[in-house]
Amino acid sequence: MRSSSWYSKLAKNAAHFCGRPKIFAGAVGIIVFWALSGPVFGFSNTWQLIINTITTTVTFLMVFLIQNTQNRDTEAIQIKLDELIRATKGAHNALLDLEELDEDSLQDFLHRYEHLASAAREELTRGVQDTGTPEA
Numbered sequence: 001m002r003s004s005s006w007y008s009k010l011a012k013n014a015a016h017f018c019g020r021p022k023i024f025a026g027a028v029g030i031i032v033f034w035a036l037s038g039p040v041f042g043f044s045n046t047w048q049l050i051i052n053t054i055t056t057t058v059t060f061l062m063v064f065l066i067q068n069t070q071n072r073d074t075e076a077i078q079i080k081l082d083e084l085i086r087a088t089k090g091a092h093n094a095l096l097d098l099e100e101l102d103e104d105s106l107q108d109f110l111h112r113y114e115h116l117a118s119a120a121r122e123e124l125t126r127g128v129q130d131t132g133t134p135e136a
Helices: 006-018 021-036 045-087 103-125
Strands: none
Touching: 006 045, 021 045
């Protein structure tokens, strides 16, 4: 197994750290402190610029960290789903790595499964069980 890159470790740890309630409370505290300091600074342009700069910078950096974490989580989930498909007797291996298909191919699979679902609902209205494994 390959070890995580420094950026992946940083992104994971930063996202975990920033997702804590104490950090959220601290951020709210900073905003409240900033708002209460408004009269002291006469609600000046500089006073407004400080919070705008801080929030923009933090948001800009967090977008990249959160996206990295989200990408890793999504990839891990896809691998787990692929393994479930691979290991399930009767499952269609053609469904492995669907996320890599182009939009038209993905829509073809979607329509096949929508048709299966529709047919199963029709069967249910006639009192037939829908627990089989029909071909897609």
